[in-house]
Amino acid sequence: MHVVILGNGISGITAARFVRKLSDYQITVVSSETDHFFSRTALMYIYMGHMRFQDTQPYEPQFWKKNRIDLKRARVERLDAGSKTLHFDSGETLAYDKLLLATGSKSNKFGWPGQDLKGVSGLYHYQDLETMEAYSPGLKRAVIVGGGLIGIEMAEMFHSRHIPVTFLVRETSYWDGILPAEESQMINRHIRENGIDLRLQTGLKEIEDDGTGRVCAVITDKGERIECGYVGLTAGVSPNIDFLKDSGLETNRGILVNEYLQTSLPDVFAAGDCVELRQPQPGRRAIEAVWYTGRMMGETVAYNIVADTAVNRQPSTINRQRYNPGIWFNSAKFIDIEYQVYGDIQARAPESHVSIYWEHPEGRKSVRIVYDKNTSSVLGFNLMGVRYRHEVCNKWLREKTPVETVLQNLALANFDPEFFKTYEKEVIAVYNRQSGRNLASKRQGRLDEVIQFLKGRAVESRG
Amino acid sequence: MNAHNDTSLSIAQPHGLRLSAKVGLGLVGLGLLLITAAWFGAKLPAAPGLLAVSLILLAAGTVIHARGLYLHLPEGIKNNGVWLRSISSKGAVAWLIGIVLTGFYVLLYWFPQYLGLGSKDVPNSGLVAFFDPLSRLLNGNPASQWFVYGTLYTVAILAMGYKFILKYRHNRYQVVRTISVMFFQTGFAFLIPELLERLNSGKPYFDKDLKNMWPLNYDFFFDWHLGNLLKGGNFGLFMLIFGVAMIFLISPILTYFYGKRWYCSWVCGCGGLAETAGDPFRQLSDKSLNAWKIERWLIHSVLVFVTLMTVAVIYSYLAQNDGKLWIGKDAFAWGTAAFFLVAGGLVFAFRKRFEGLKDQTAWLVGGVSVIIGGILLINTFSDAKHILFINSFELRKVYGFLIGAAFSGVVGVGFYPLMGSRVWCRFGCPMAAILGLQQKFFSRFRITTNGGQCISCGNCSTYCEMGIDVRAYAQRGQNVVRASCVGCGICAAVCPRGVLKLENGSTDLSARTDETRTIRIGKEGVSLL
Ligand SMILES: Cc1cc2nc3c(=O)[nH]c(=O)nc-3n(C[C@H](O)[C@H](O)[C@H](O)COP(=O)(O)OP(=O)(O)OC[C@H]3O[C@@H](n4cnc5c(N)ncnc54)[C@H](O)[C@@H]3O)c2cc1C
Ligand code: SF4
Ligand code: SF4
Numbered sequence: 001m002h003v004v005i006l007g008n009g010i011s012g013i014t015a016a017r018f019v020r021k022l023s024d025y026q027i028t029v030v031s032s033e034t035d036h037f038f039s040r041t042a043l044m045y046i047y048m049g050h051m052r053f054q055d056t057q058p059y060e061p062q063f064w065k066k067n068r069i070d071l072k073r074a075r076v077e078r079l080d081a082g083s084k085t086l087h088f089d090s091g092e093t094l095a096y097d098k099l100l101l102a103t104g105s106k107s108n109k110f111g112w113p114g115q116d117l118k119g120v121s122g123l124y125h126y127q128d129l130e131t132m133e134a135y136s137p138g139l140k141r142a143v144i145v146g147g148g149l150i151g152i153e154m155a156e157m158f159h160s161r162h163i164p165v166t167f168l169v170r171e172t173s174y175w176d177g178i179l180p181a182e183e184s185q186m187i188n189r190h191i192r193e194n195g196i197d198l199r200l201q202t203g204l205k206e207i208e209d210d211g212t213g214r215v216c217a218v219i220t221d222k223g224e225r226i227e228c229g230y231v232g233l234t235a236g237v238s239p240n241i242d243f244l245k246d247s248g249l250e251t252n253r254g255i256l257v258n259e260y261l262q263t264s265l266p267d268v269f270a271a272g273d274c275v276e277l278r279q280p281q282p283g284r285r286a287i288e289a290v291w292y293t294g295r296m297m298g299e300t301v302a303y304n305i306v307a308d309t310a311v312n313r314q315p316s317t318i319n320r321q322r323y324n325p326g327i328w329f330n331s332a333k334f335i336d337i338e339y340q341v342y343g344d345i346q347a348r349a350p351e352s353h354v355s356i357y358w359e360h361p362e363g364r365k366s367v368r369i370v371y372d373k374n375t376s377s378v379l380g381f382n383l384m385g386v387r388y389r390h391e392v393c394n395k396w397l398r399e400k401t402p403v404e405t406v407l408q409n410l411a412l413a414n415f416d417p418e419f420f421k422t423y424e425k426e427v428i429a430v431y432n433r434q435s436g437r438n439l440a441s442k443r444q445g446r447l448d449e450v451i452q453f454l455k456g457r458a459v460e461s462r463g
Numbered sequence: 464m465n466a467h468n469d470t471s472l473s474i475a476q477p478h479g480l481r482l483s484a485k486v487g488l489g490l491v492g493l494g495l496l497l498i499t500a501a502w503f504g505a506k507l508p509a510a511p512g513l514l515a516v517s518l519i520l521l522a523a524g525t526v527i528h529a530r531g532l533y534l535h536l537p538e539g540i541k542n543n544g545v546w547l548r549s550i551s552s553k554g555a556v557a558w559l560i561g562i563v564l565t566g567f568y569v570l571l572y573w574f575p576q577y578l579g580l581g582s583k584d585v586p587n588s589g590l591v592a593f594f595d596p597l598s599r600l601l602n603g604n605p606a607s608q609w610f611v612y613g614t615l616y617t618v619a620i621l622a623m624g625y626k627f628i629l630k631y632r633h634n635r636y637q638v639v640r641t642i643s644v645m646f647f648q649t650g651f652a653f654l655i656p657e658l659l660e661r662l663n664s665g666k667p668y669f670d671k672d673l674k675n676m677w678p679l680n681y682d683f684f685f686d687w688h689l690g691n692l693l694k695g696g697n698f699g700l701f702m703l704i705f706g707v708a709m710i711f712l713i714s715p716i717l718t719y720f721y722g723k724r725w726y727c728s729w730v731c732g733c734g735g736l737a738e739t740a741g742d743p744f745r746q747l748s749d750k751s752l753n754a755w756k757i758e759r760w761l762i763h764s765v766l767v768f769v770t771l772m773t774v775a776v777i778y779s780y781l782a783q784n785d786g787k788l789w790i791g792k793d794a795f796a797w798g799t800a801a802f803f804l805v806a807g808g809l810v811f812a813f814r815k816r817f818e819g820l821k822d823q824t825a826w827l828v829g830g831v832s833v834i835i836g837g838i839l840l841i842n843t844f845s846d847a848k849h850i851l852f853i854n855s856f857e858l859r860k861v862y863g864f865l866i867g868a869a870f871s872g873v874v875g876v877g878f879y880p881l882m883g884s885r886v887w888c889r890f891g892c893p894m895a896a897i898l899g900l901q902q903k904f905f906s907r908f909r910i911t912t913n914g915g916q917c918i919s920c921g922n923c924s925t926y927c928e929m930g931i932d933v934r935a936y937a938q939r940g941q942n943v944v945r946a947s948c949v950g951c952g953i954c955a956a957v958c959p960r961g962v963l964k965l966e967n968g969s970t971d972l973s974a975r976t977d978e979t980r981t982i983r984i985g986k987e988g989v990s991l992l
Contacts, residue, residue: 010919042920049547050957051925058919058934060751160543193537291918331916333959336539336633340916340961387961390914415913415964417955419635447911447968 001025001309004086004094006076007102010291011272013037014298015100015305016069022306022318027068028094030086032075034126036061040104041291043129044153048160053126079247081265098267098305101244101255102298105237105273105289112233114207119215120231123154132157132230139163141228143218145204146235147174149332152187154232155196156335166197166226168204168218177347180355183384184347186363187334194335207231237289239274252276254287259322261301269305271297281324283344288325296325327397329390337364342393343380345370353379356403356434358427360385367427371403378406386423387415391454404439407431411445412453481535487528494520501593502579511596518618525622529629538633540957542926550880551743557880565877572868575608601657603664613653616736620648623739630742636952636965640728644735647674652732659698667691669699674730676709678769679894681867685859686780715901721967722908723898724950731894733887736876737928738951741884745928745953748883754930758890758947765866766896767830771837772862774799775855778841796842800835807831810904827900866891885928889947899946907967908950909975910943912936917962923954937962944976 003019005012008031016027042056064071072094078087079099086094107122109115121131132154142158144151147169158165171177173184174191191198203221210216217227239254250256250264254276257263263270272294277286303321331340345368346353352373359366365385371378377400381393392413396406410424424441432438443449497517500507507513533541549556570577579589587595591606594614598606624645631637656671663671669691670680677683683706692699717725727734748754774796781792790798807828875887888895902908910933917940923933929947933954936943943963955963971977 039919039921041918042922045920045922048542049544050542051921052546055750055921055925058921058938190537292915295915329915331918331960336537338959338961387913387964390916394914415961417634417636417952417964418966419639421635447966448970451968451970 001097002095003027003098003100003305004096005029005100005102006086007031007100007104007272007274008033008037008071009040009102009104009272009294010037011104011294011298011301012100012102014295015102015271015302017067018299018302019305020067020069022302023309025306025309026070028070028072028096030072030074030076030094032073035071035073036064038126040124043123043126044157047129047132047157077243079244079249079268081248081268084267096267098309099269100301100305101263101268101270101274102272102294103240103244103274106240107233108236108238109233110235112204112206114209114215115233117207117209117215117231118213119229120207120233122233122237123150124237132232135230136161136163139229141166141226142230142232143168143226143228144232144234145218146233147171148234148236149175150237151232151234152191152334154234155191156194158230159194159196164197166199166228167191168199168202168220170201170203172201174198174200180345180347180349180357180368180382182357182359183339183366183368183382186359186366186384187337189363190335190337237273239276239287239289241274259324260304260320261297261323262304267308269301271301277323284325284328290330292329293325297323327394329394337385338383338387340383340388341381342388342390343370343378343397345380345382354434356407356427356431358423358430360423365423367423369403369406369427369431371406375400376402376404378403381413388413389415389450392450395454403431404437407439408442409453411441411443412450414445481531484528484531487524487526487531490520490524490527492524494518494524498590498593502590504589510593514593514597518614521618522622526625529626532626533629533632540959541630542922542957545743545746551746553747553881557744561878561880564879565873568868568873568877571608571612572872578608578611580608581605598657601654602660604660610657616732617648617653619740620732620735621645623742624735627739627742631956634952634956637956640952641739643729644731644738647730648732648735663695663698666695666699669695669702671702673702673705674709674726675732676714676726676894677706678766678773678897679731679733679892681769681773681862681893682859684773684777686776686783689777689780714898715905718898718901719906722906722948722950722965723895723902724908724948724965726898727888727895727949728951733871733875733892734885734949737879737884737888741876741879741928744879744884746883746925747881748885748889748928748930750924750927750930750932752932755932758930761890762892762896762899762947763830765870765891766893767833768862768866769893770834772855772858774834774838775841776859779855793842796838800838803831803835803838807835866893883928883930885930885949888949889929895947895949902948903944903946905972907969907972908944909966909968910936910948910955911964911966912940912942913960913962913964915940916960918960920959922957922959923963926953926957928953933963941977942975 001023003025005016005027008029012029012031016029019025019027036057037059038053038056039058042051045051046053046056074088074090074092076086077089080087084096084099086096086099088094105124107124114120119135121128123129123132141164143166144154145168147167151167151169152174155165155167173181174187176184179187188198188200199220205219205221207215208217208219208225215228215231217225218231219225241251241255244251244255248265249268255263255270255274256278257270257275258278261269261271261275273289275287275297280286300321300323303318307318307320327343329340329342331338333339349355349370353370354373356369356371357366366383367386368382369378370380370382378396380397381388389412407428410427411422414422414424416422422445428439428441494517497513497520501510501513546552548554550560551557575591579587579591581587581591586592587605591608591611594606594611597614598604598610624641628638628641651674652672659671669688670683682688689703692703695702714726728738778792778796781788781790781795785791811828870891871887875891878886917934917937919934919938921934923937924931924935927933928951929949931943931945931948933943950965952965955965
């Protein structure tokens with residue numbers, strides 16, 4: 001049984017590791033990007049000098065040999081599902097019994113004039129980092145187009161090297177499609193506090209050629225011309241599936257898969273950024289291009305690949321697993337402000353969502369807890385500059401815990417380092433003011449309490 | 464230029480240094496210049512004042528430099544450009560500093576006369592003489608090379624500690640911890656012993672640093688030291704009892720509650736220097752599995768070595784003083800053997816209670832039996848001076864040379880810019896080895912991982928000075944319980960996703976290292992915990 005995995009990102013590699021744990025099959029991982037798996041999320045830290053490329057690789061080179069995972073560096077040009085073969089650009093082929101497509105994303109380009117000039121690039125692949133590096137010496141200004149997570153990372157990257165940055169954001173406030181207004185404005189302030197030229201409600205009209213095929217300026221939709229030697233296109237990503245168009249695979253924006261992560265073709269699975277779920281779980285999107293879903297899909301699909309094989313049709317088999325990512329969580333860091341989210345936090349929340357929002361007077365930390373007006377059960381947590389425990393929030397959300405119970409036990413969620421000032425009292429005070437209640441914190445948040453809570457004991461607060 | 468665009472707000476490259484940061488460096492340079500001039504015998508006017516001036520230049524220069532470096536920037540992690548600068552990425556500057564430091568340690572340990580150390584008839588000269596006034600002021604005697612070293616060491620911890628505090632000023636754990644090491648170095652390691660020396664000036668020398676524990680302080684049980692302690696009156700006796708209590712009582716209790724960090728990154732002087740002056744080099748520690756393997760062999764061998772040597776030395780001491788003390792040499796040897804047998808046996812008997820024990824049981828029990836065997840051999844074959852046919856004085860000389868000087872000093876600090884700041888603590892320190900064993904098997908301390916939030920970026924592993932691959936645990940949702948972790952908390956500080964927290968708890972003592980996968984596949988789908 002030969003399992004071939006196309007893509008050595010988090011999805012493909014997690015799948016490979018679990019197929020190895022669950023079976024003895026031959027495993028080959030194919031990728032054109034790098035020899036070894038690295039953490040895409042850490043690309044920025046290489047450029048900023050926090051780490052070397054090798055530091056972003058979670059496994060040492062000998063890991064692959066030890067676990068009998070064969071690595072192949074090659075670009076796949078075509079999938080022939082009929083004969084179950086991959087065709088490489090070198091002309092070579094590779095036959096598979098089971099195939100996993102984990103090809104990730106590519107940066108969006110929206111047909112801007114000049115978008116293919118030299119010095120214009122997204123930030124997704126390792127090669128994009130090399131491009132940034134090549135254009136950095138002597139660079140007078142970089143313009144970044146698109147105010148999402150990758151955009152702000154790119155702004156921080158150039159900024160770390162003293163390269164002036166202009167950051168064009170189409171929306172009225174940074175990432176305000178996802179972040180509620182207060183948090184979004186906090187990040188606006190923070191971007192400016194760092195000396196980055198943030199232009200809100202400003203889009204890109206065109207990129208100018210200096211006559212040699214290289215960028216020399218951008219023109220915004222407000223008609224302003226900004227001279228620059230580099231343009232970063234960070235207006236989102238989309239599934240990287242162009243080379244699969246003629247393979248007979250059913251695709252929409254991404255590769256369509258069912259709840260077992262099976263594609264429309266026999267023996268072909270898909271996982272990660274490149275996937276579009278036919279039926280996402282309620283409250284989740286069909287395409288979720290984040291690290292965590294890639295990792296969860298990778299693990300799930302490994303079970304399904306192994307469960308799906310004839311070799312495995314004996315008693316004591318490994319069972320198929322439905323992909324169910326559970327409750328949404330995510331995190332990021334906006335320059336120096338850490339961000340964590342658990343559950344359902346919406347930028348423009350429906351009327352039934354009530355927010356308890358506390359912000360530190362210095363404006364670099366905040367806690368938002370959202371609950372349902374009618375049932376009063378907790379719906380989500382949005383944290384800026386404060387760390388909360390994933391497991392604790394997850395349990396509250398899963399059990400639809402009443403918001404007052406959550407508040408009284410809020411100290412259990414705190415995950416900030418020792419000696420940090422805690423803010424449970426302040427958050428509860430906001431709620432008391434809003435609701436005329438008089439709640440008080442009932443916990444210290446000691447680890448022993450937390451573990452007991454998670455193990456299901458002492459669910460109700462004492463006293 | 465646009466008003467919203469201040470590029471000096473980033474600190475990636477040296478050319479971005481603000482004027483005050485440069486001035487600070489200049490003052491440090493001036494201080495070093497003065498000290499060097501004194502060393503080479505320049506006729507300096509008003510030397511006592513000049514010593515003060517140069518020490519103040521070193522400290523104030525560092526303070527000004529640090530303020531220029533950090534204060535104008537928003538609070539947060541300041542690792543921009545670490546791998547782009549020569550000094551922090553094993554470049555030419557790093558080699559230069561490494562060689563100078565190593566050279567200084569070689570002179571310090573083996574050729575103090577070149578630093579200007581005098582003898583009975585010859586007064587101090589050069590560098591050592593330059594420090595005479597301060598030494599006289601504190602302890603009443605002329606300086607020794609160790610006084611020079613202790614003073615510079617303390618100044619380094621204070622000045623670089625200040626820099627560290629500014630760098631991590633958003634993180635109270637780091638601030639509190641650093642104030643602690645600065646306090647213990649200045650008070651317990653430097654001022655108090657010097658002043659006590661003055662008060663006890665009639666009595667023979669013994670160590671007066673309360674926090675300096677055996678086996679880091681390996682000569683604690685040497686015959687001359689035991690003898691001097693016993694001749695040291697009430698205070699000497701107190702130091703003896705306190706020293707023994709530290710090893711067998713105080714330190715195990717504190718380690719049980721807080722992990723070895725209470726010592727290694729809050730109190731210890733070696734740790735103090737590593738955390739402050741060594742901070743710019745923490746990323747250089749080797750994270751490979753191979754390095755981990757070497758570490759375990761090396762550090763535990765040193766532990767076995769120091770234990771054997773100490774037992775041998777005490778044994779010869781007792782043999783020479785047979786009948787004069789309340790314990791005889793045979794009773795001591797058999798008592799020690801019994802102690803190790805019982806301790807080893809207990810660990811072995813309860814190994815099931817400890818998750819992480821499996822792979823290490825072999826060498827642990829092995830190490831213990833080597834010690835016991837060694838002791839028995841001593842008793843059988845030795846006269847007062849010879850242990851295993853080796854002279855116990857030779858044994859201690861070898862230890863002092865190899866471990867006490869070459870490893871802990873020359874390699875330990877000299878190689879900061881090339882191998883990271885904790886080479887000694889990680890590969891050599893027998894104190895760290897003992898505390899590490901306690902931390903691993905019997906402590907409430909662990910680093911917890913925050914569910915599924917890890918993005919495997921590698922910042923934690925990169926900035927772990929002990930070379931622990933923290934990410935390997937974090938990315939699969941496992942707590943970190945490692946013997947070598949000194950609890951510096953930097954992994955938790957640099958993590959961009961808020962994944963790590965240093966915690967103490969007794970609820971699941973034996974299951975601390977359970978592999979809780981971040982994501983668990985079950986009937987209800989993928990879930991956490
Ligand atoms: C700068 C940046 C920062 C990010 N930060 C975060 C974050 O903080 N948190 C978060 O949750 N997510 C983050 N993400 C998103 C996250 O990195 C992705 O969701 C995740 O890496 C996707 O993993 P994957 O395995 O699905 O695909 P990828 O990692 O994209 O792996 C796919 C691999 O397949 C290769 N490949 C594709 N097609 C072919 C072919 N035809 N032939 C050969 N090889 C091929 C690609 O070259 C690539 O190496 C970030 C992304 C970027 C770019
Ligand atoms: S694991 Fe973390 S706390 Fe422990 S030594 Fe390493 S960086 Fe410090
Ligand atoms: S624990 Fe934090 S620093 Fe370490 S790899 Fe995970 S996200 Fe990165």
